[in-house]
Amino acid sequence: MKRGKMMEFVVALDVSMGKSYSVIYQDQRCLYEEEISHNQLGFQQLFDHIQTLPGSVTVVFEATGIYSKPVESFCQRNALRYCILNPLEAKKQLELGTLRSWKTDKHDAHLLAQSHSLHRREEKRTQSAIYQNLRDFSRFYQEIEEEIKRMRMYLHNALQLSFPELEQFFSSRVTPYALSLMELFPHPDLVLDSSITKIKNQLILHTSKNISQNRAKQKAVEIMSYAHSSYPSVPPESVQTQKVRYYARQLLHLLEEKERVAKELIEEAKNLPEFELFLSVPGIGEISAALVMGELGDLSRFSNHKKVNAFVGIDIRRYQSGKYHGQDHINERGNPKGRKILYIIIRNMIRQQKAAPNHIVDYYYKLKKQPTPKKDKVAVVACMNKLIKCMYSMAWNHTKYDYSHAVSMDQ
Template identity: 65%
Template sequence: MTYVLALDISMGKSYAVIYEDDTCLWEDSITHTKTGFSYLLAEIMNLPSIPEVVFESTGIYSRPLETFCQNNQLPYILLNPLQAKKQLEEATLRSWKTDKQDAHQLARSHWRNKRKPKLIQIDTYLVLRELSRFYQEVEADIKRNRMYLHNCLQLTFPELEHFFSNRLTPYALTLIGLYPHPDLVLESTPTKIKNRLMKTTRKKISENRARKKAEELVSYAKDSYPATQVDSVHCQRAAYYAEKLQDLLQQKDDLRIQLIEKAHQLEEFTLYATIPGIGELTSALLIGELGDIRRFETSNQLNAFVGIDIRRYQSGKYIGKDHINKRGNPKGRKILYFTVRNMIRQQRSAPNHIVDYYYKLKRQPTPKKDKVATVACMNKLLKCMHSMVRNHTSYAYAHPVSKTNNIPVV
């Protein structure tokens, strides 16, 4: 006999049903607590055999249930929300949706669909995914707070932006926090500013460099014409964002170190880094978002996971324009996009067939648009990475053939 345990998940609880073929044996609502999961496990243990557990992925709300299944060695099927929606629509035409109804429909439709159990990746991939997401969140916070700081400085002391025209530095943010208004600079002297900068900055700065920055600051202050007074709230805001940015930059650097150290444990980290234009950090971020790509039998499955597979529509004489699906991992898609753009920028450092392919598309009789060519290169890069990992081969521009199994690297 085959049993199925289907659950419809909401915040902090689930509605669970157990079916034997088309017969419901048990149903109840359970909380995502020790008591609730113990109650569910007792019902599972009462069955003659371990049931097939199936539920829809709901982000953070389904994670406790995944942990429960993993801790109790229960194989489970995690459905993509779009996949679950289509399967449930096939099961009934009624527009009637409740948690209880969805749980029953998941169980009844289980036998009609070929649902594969989720492949559990080793902890290293899961940790890298969380670190990658955290790193990207911090990057987004840095961009947002830098914009806020820019807006404040345009009112209080616009010339201060000369100190971080290319990138944010600790001494520039320290100066902004100490002297967000030119009047504060003119009340002091270059020597006092130099000493205060050397004492306050989070990273070491030489005396000569500190003196030079202090003299530049005084020069800017003498010619500055601020839009607000020194006691304005905008000065407080500028100092606040300068301090916050220093914290975020330190957190970003710590996460970068953690990402690289963790990714070093995996073979593909070294393999990805052999591709021109992919450094250690990019390699670690790619692993964090793509995970173990050995779980994809073909590169087309990997493309679909990222969301760059083609969506095609044709009806009668109408043929729609092809677009990418964008149903996969948007964060992984973003990292891949900037990886290809970085390869194009660094094309002179080493020969790269991805860059060659980009210019080939741009030179065709009908040249492709820049984004179209870039997405095509993302597709080619994924094929290359998939082949490299599955065949344990480093990148080679000449596309050599493996001597052991006669499989091309790309």
């Protein structure tokens, strides 16, 4: 007697803030539908229904940022198989074969379940906790960097009205020393009301880094000179002057947080074998290695490097209709933060090319010098592709970077 085929069930959820509309399907037949809250009672209610199903269960839902995280956590904690759909992918799948002239939570949940058998949806492979934690640290670090950029713009705008000459103290980057100075003297009148000796003593007292007497006096003379030549647009008691002090303090705090998070990020990354492997690539430092590990995660969950490309969003999208062949573009449907980090790494490699031989830099100049030179951005993206292939091979084979081996593989 032949054994019967195992029954398969699909649990589809249309996720929104704090709740989901859930349906359970067997083939094209709906067995259950109800709205659940993202709390213990709601998830337990859904799990009780799932436990009654006499077969294999797959949960399907669309990625909606932070709102879909509780659903993913529910699946992981209960060891449920699940598929997370990229929003663009979900839109395309749901529109296939339907006019979709309206959108409701109920309608989308049913369509997700009904269309599941029509598509080869890959199940999400859960990474170990250390990769999840590393990604959170990486995102936190990047959020702080974005906040620093925003605060620096606000500080620049306020300084242009109160004491623009102070920006000469941080022409290339914001430093704790320059910010301490701005907080103390946000307006030239405050400098002119003081003396070089008093300014020198305040710099020594309030600057976090050790500064010598001679260095402090030199800076005091500079700021006094700036104050004499400055022509501020606002008085010292203005709101703009207060804003300079406020944004300087905020930036000082953000720089401290950035340094703290960077240390924790790197310490976490050191627990994984890929860290030392990626550090061996010329142009990749500790923070870059930790950040890219946080965004790419466990590379062993990908069967080949092309799937990593698709995950990041630098796989090629082609358009062809009849005899027309459109220009190739990268997909850009993947991980934008991962793309940004890889782009910065390639730029760092090009800048530091004299430090050590690097086959990726060689490839960049090959693309730039061929009979039909590639545009800079196109060449950089091609190098990102090559870097992913290199890192994927290193992670799978547990080998450090070897320039001669990399060159021989390219030939």
